[in-house]
Amino acid sequence: MCNLYSHTKGPQAIGEFVRDIGRFLVGNLPPQPGIYPDYSAPIVRAAVDGVRELVMARWGMPSPRKVVEEAAEKRAAKLRAKGAEVDMADMIRREPDLGVTNVRNAASPHWRRWLGTESRCLVPFTSFSEPEPLPDGRRPPAWFALDESRPLAFFAGIHVPGWTSVRKMKEGETTNDLYAFLTCNPNSEVGALHPKAMPVILTTRDDCETWLMAPAPIALELQRPLPDGALRIVARGEKEDPPLAVPSLV
Numbered sequence: 001m002c003n004l005y006s007h008t009k010g011p012q013a014i015g016e017f018v019r020d021i022g023r024f025l026v027g028n029l030p031p032q033p034g035i036y037p038d039y040s041a042p043i044v045r046a047a048v049d050g051v052r053e054l055v056m057a058r059w060g061m062p063s064p065r066k067v068v069e070e071a072a073e074k075r076a077a078k079l080r081a082k083g084a085e086v087d088m089a090d091m092i093r094r095e096p097d098l099g100v101t102n103v104r105n106a107a108s109p110h111w112r113r114w115l116g117t118e119s120r121c122l123v124p125f126t127s128f129s130e131p132e133p134l135p136d137g138r139r140p141p142a143w144f145a146l147d148e149s150r151p152l153a154f155f156a157g158i159h160v161p162g163w164t165s166v167r168k169m170k171e172g173e174t175t176n177d178l179y180a181f182l183t184c185n186p187n188s189e190v191g192a193l194h195p196k197a198m199p200v201i202l203t204t205r206d207d208c209e210t211w212l213m214a215p216a217p218i219a220l221e222l223q224r225p226l227p228d229g230a231l232r233i234v235a236r237g238e239k240e241d242p243p244l245a246v247p248s249l250v
Contacts, residue, residue, distance in 0.1 A: 001101070001102050001183070001194075001196070001197060002101070002102060002128050002129070002130065002181075002183070002197075002198070002199050003036065003037050003101055003102075004034060004035065004036055004128070004129040004141060004239075005035050005125045005127065005128035005129065005155075005199075006031075006032060006033045006034060006035060006125065006126050006127045006128070006129075006143070006150075006240065006241040006242075007031070007032050007035060007041060007042065007124050007125050007126055008031035008032065008033060008126045008150065008241075008242065008243035009124065009126060009152045010028070010029050011024045011026055011028075011029050011054060013152050014042070014044065014054055014124050014152070015054070017152055017154075017205065017208070018044050018052075018122060018154075018205070018208055019052075019205060019208075019209065020052050021044060021052050021053065021054055022051040022052055022053060023047070023051055023052075023053035023054070023055075024053070024054045025053055025054060025055045025056070026042050026054050026055065026056055029042060031242065031243050033240035033241050033242040033243070034239055034240035034241070035059065036059075037059055037060050037098060037099070037101045038058060038059060038060050038098050038099070038167060038168075039058070039059055040056045040057065040058050040059075041056065041057070041059055041123070041179075042054055042055070042056055042057075042123075042124055043055060043056075043057050043121040043122065043123050043124075043157060043159055043179050044121060044122040044124070044154075044212075045120075045121040045122075045159055046117065046118060046212065048161075052212075055177065056177075057121075057159055057176070057177040057178060057179045058099075058167070058176045058177065058178050058179070059099075059101055059178075059179060059180070060098050060099025060100060060101050060167075060178060060179075060180065061099050061100050061101075061103070061114070061158065061159075061160060061178050061179065061180040062097065062099060062100070062160065062163055062165065062178065063097050063099055063100055064108075064110045067097075068092060068095050068097050069092055069095075071095050071096075071097075072088065072091040072092045072095040073088075073091075075091065075095070076088060076091050093166075093173075094166050094172075094173070095166065096166050096167060096168055096169050097165055097166065097167065098167060098168075099167070099178060099180070100180055101180050101181075102180060102181065102182075102183045102197065102199070103158065103180050103181065103182050103183065104182070104183045104184075104197060106182060106220055106223065111158070114158045114159075114160060115158065115216045115219075115220070116216065117212065117213060117214075119158050119159060119160065120156075120157070120158055120159075120211055120212055120219065121157040121158065121159040121179055121212075122154040122155070122156070122157060122202065122208055122211065122212065123154060123155035123156075123157040123179060123181050124152060124153075124154055125152075125153060125154065125155060126145060126150040126151070126152060126153075126241070126243075127143045127144060127145040127150050127234060127235070127241045128143070128144055128145075128199060129141040129142065129143050129144070129241070130142055130144065130190060130193045130194040130198075131193070131194070132193050132236065133193070140236065140237045140238075141236070141237065141238060141239060142193055142233050142235075142236050143233065143234050143235040143236070143238070143241045144189065144190060144231045144232070144233060144234070145231065145232065145234045145241075146203065146230065146231065146232075147232060147234075148232070148234055149244065150234065150241070150243070150244065153201055153202065153203050154201070154202045154203075154208055154211075155181035155182070155199045155200060155201060155202070156181060156182045156199075156200040156201075156202055156211045156219075156222055156223070157179050157180060157181040157182070158179065158180060158181075158182070159177065159178060159179040159180075160177070160178050160179075161177045162175055162176075162177065163175065163176055163177070163178050181199055181200065182199070182200040182223050183197040183198060183199055183200060184197065184198060184199075184200050184223050184224055184225050185197065185198070185224075185225050186198040186225055187225040187226050187227065187228050187229075187230065187231065188228040188229070189228070189229070189230075189231045189232065189233070190225075190231065198225055198226075200222060200223050200224070201226050202222065203226070203230075207222060210222060
């Protein structure tokens, strides 16, 4: 499961890679060397009017209702044990849900509703992290990229605009644009650290267009690992992967 990635390119780089972006709504988009669940990060999506746009969204799609209900029931049981009366409908509505960051089973009824072209998006990144198990039991981050220069690539994502829920108890009910990205079996590089999954990565303009525009059965053919050898570990041990320093000309 990928729960940490970086994106250090600007809007211009994204616009040069992805065709026909009509609106750039992210400002200058400073580098984000460490993007964690529930952080806001850029995505490319089709707006309601059909215009392709670059916007910020919050990482973590809505969890299945059963997950939220079970969490609310656990909280309710503790309150009942203290003699409190519980309104379960209200408990469920107010149950915090940080969401799902990685989507593996796209055939699940919960996810199928967001597989149409109106709900697919591209998630730009320059590197992503998986914990690296060490002999002493520690699991520091290992950062993967296409090469040492950290070129721009994209995760195959899905999104939902204007979702109202409680993300954090202290925030209360809020309305947010949310996203997550698909995962698949790992290739050899990622599998050496995390044998269960890796993100679905798109490295060409044509694949990005297919993900955004093709019928779902064709788009989902992209839910496959990159070829072995396509990724490399570019950093280890750090919680962020900042942009490479530009050599001084002085």
